Amino acid sequence: MTRLRADRRRPMTLLRAVVAELRKTATLPASAAATAVAVLGPLGITVLNAFSVRNAIRSGQPGLVAYTSPAEAAFSAAPLGTIGAIILGVVVISSEFTANSPDAGGGRQITATLAATPRRLVVLAAKAVAVVLNVLAAAAITLPACLFVADFVIGDLATPDDLGPTAARAAGAALYWTLTALMALAITVLTRSGVIPLIVLIVNSSLVSVSMVLTHVTTLAYYLPDAAGMRLFADDPLGEFEHALAPLTGGLVMAAWALGFLAVSSAVFTRRDA
Amino acid sequence: MLSISGLTKRHGPRTVLSDVTFQARPGRVTGFLGPNGAGKSSTLRILLGLDRPTAGTALIDGRPYRKLPDPIRAVGSMLDGSGAHRSRTARNHLAWVARAGGVPKRRIDEVLDQVGLAGAGRTRVGKFSLGMGQRLGLAAALLGEPAALVLDEPVNGLDPEGIRWIRGLLRGHADAGGTVLLSSHLMSEVAEITDDLVIIAGGRIVATGPLTEVIAGHATLEEAFFALTGADR
Ligand SMILES: Nc1ncnc2c1ncn2[C@@H]1O[C@H](COP(=O)(O)OP(=O)(O)OP(=O)(O)O)[C@@H](O)[C@H]1O
Numbered sequence A: 001m002t003r004l005r006a007d008r009r010r011p012m013t014l015l016r017a018v019v020a021e022l023r024k025t026a027t028l029p030a031s032a033a034a035t036a037v038a039v040l041g042p043l044g045i046t047v048l049n050a051f052s053v054r055n056a057i058r059s060g061q062p063g064l065v066a067y068t069s070p071a072e073a074a075f076s077a078a079p080l081g082t083i084g085a086i087i088l089g090v091v092v093i094s095s096e097f098t099a100n101s102p103d104a105g106g107g108r109q110i111t112a113t114l115a116a117t118p119r120r121l122v123v124l125a126a127k128a129v130a131v132v133l134n135v136l137a138a139a140a141i142t143l144p145a146c147l148f149v150a151d152f153v154i155g156d157l158a159t160p161d162d163l164g165p166t167a168a169r170a171a172g173a174a175l176y177w178t179l180t181a182l183m184a185l186a187i188t189v190l191t192r193s194g195v196i197p198l199i200v201l202i203v204n205s206s207l208v209s210v211s212m213v214l215t216h217v218t219t220l221a222y223y224l225p226d227a228a229g230m231r232l233f234a235d236d237p238l239g240e241f242e243h244a245l246a247p248l249t250g251g252l253v254m255a256a257w258a259l260g261f262l263a264v265s266s267a268v269f270t271r272r273d274a
Numbered sequence B: 001m002l003s004i005s006g007l008t009k010r011h012g013p014r015t016v017l018s019d020v021t022f023q024a025r026p027g028r029v030t031g032f033l034g035p036n037g038a039g040k041s042s043t044l045r046i047l048l049g050l051d052r053p054t055a056g057t058a059l060i061d062g063r064p065y066r067k068l069p070d071p072i073r074a075v076g077s078m079l080d081g082s083g084a085h086r087s088r089t090a091r092n093h094l095a096w097v098a099r100a101g102g103v104p105k106r107r108i109d110e111v112l113d114q115v116g117l118a119g120a121g122r123t124r125v126g127k128f129s130l131g132m133g134q135r136l137g138l139a140a141a142l143l144g145e146p147a148a149l150v151l152d153e154p155v156n157g158l159d160p161e162g163i164r165w166i167r168g169l170l171r172g173h174a175d176a177g178g179t180v181l182l183s184s185h186l187m188s189e190v191a192e193i194t195d196d197l198v199i200i201a202g203g204r205i206v207a208t209g210p211l212t213e214v215i216a217g218h219a220t221l222e223e224a225f226f227a228l229t230g231a232d233r
């Protein structure tokens, strides 16, 4: 009897945990910073891209830029959103494990989290849901705003974009950000500290992508997590990435990676001492 | 009732708890004493489902903590201070705990008031003193109006007023039929507050029983403590 009652409460527990995690992200300055990067980063780069396109066209030298479409100006700014998503995925976990100053008892938030929600899978699922909702909300604001700004700046000079493919690329970018955030979350569960995942993941998605370097060695590298989904939003105006996975295949491969990372981190998180 | 039975915990080759067995009963304040590194926090962490035992069980009214449907409404706990993230305010910390634990929102103001932090609800926890952090931890423990309280060194850092307050709080909680299990290093406090004692040394229980029985044959609790733990050298 009591077992049955306890089991029926599970959806309630998950819902409560999700609401609690949403509150936690809403009141953590580091996650506000992550959202700011995800929203303002792409917008800023889009503006820069759009002005260089406009200037190139106005000066009669469109050959100076790789593209003249507003959508291209917007989506080539999407990696900044990836960085915001990485920060969010990392801090949602690392904030649980940062110790308070010894002056204040040196405790960590994970103690309070697991006291309120002792089922570890529920905690992890709630965190994943909160991250996904936050990233999708950021994407829903940022991507249309970027497209609008690019269109506004480049104006009539632009090569027009088709609505269908542009919407698909926007959805693809949102998916790419979401899956990246989930992988960052899963990796931070393993490290507990956010420092290494932040440095490695941000460098990898901004300065040098290890996967992209490896694609010069073998095209199999296009199956690596960050490379797999690149075509979800990135076009290939210069024809550099002919072996990259098609959007659908790539999206599925990337999703499989994210699920794999989450499975490993769940296994570790449920077994490890807090 | 909190029942710890046959608890053993190893970290690699190190055995930090060996066959630890004791109970904390309703209506009683149980003091958990032992030298630094004796295994008090290790025991309480297992009781609260934070760490897994190598062997043995730790049950709350017959169930492990992880199986409690509404854990913070059954057991209020505090380990290592507040458990609040330093960049969040006290009120925001309690707000998410209440959400996660299914506790009504009105309790947030009630407990802030109860622990004397009514004026500090909007202060970031990173700016708290040790005693304020401790009070916030107690506020979180009291949030769900739990029947049992499990507190690791709750008096640590509290000012005289705070110590007197917590003494009254714990006594009142037990007198109302609640269960209190607390660890402490302050012998005089423990002698004053507790009904039952559990003494641990080197990961093994060396004495359990009513305060008067454990002290019997010694001048004070302190004398009994040193004699039982062999820490007086
Ligand atoms: N994660 C860990 N890995 C290895 N050893 C550990 C770990 N956690 C605790 N210990 C060891 O377990 C022993 C008991 O530690 P515990 O924190 O339970 O002591 P305590 O009685 O609470 O001490 P104190 O009075 O100082 O708080 C110590 O020797 C400690 O070093």
Ligand SMILES: [Mg+2]
Pocket (backbone or CB within 6 Å): B040, B041, B042, B152
């Ligand atoms: Mg301790």
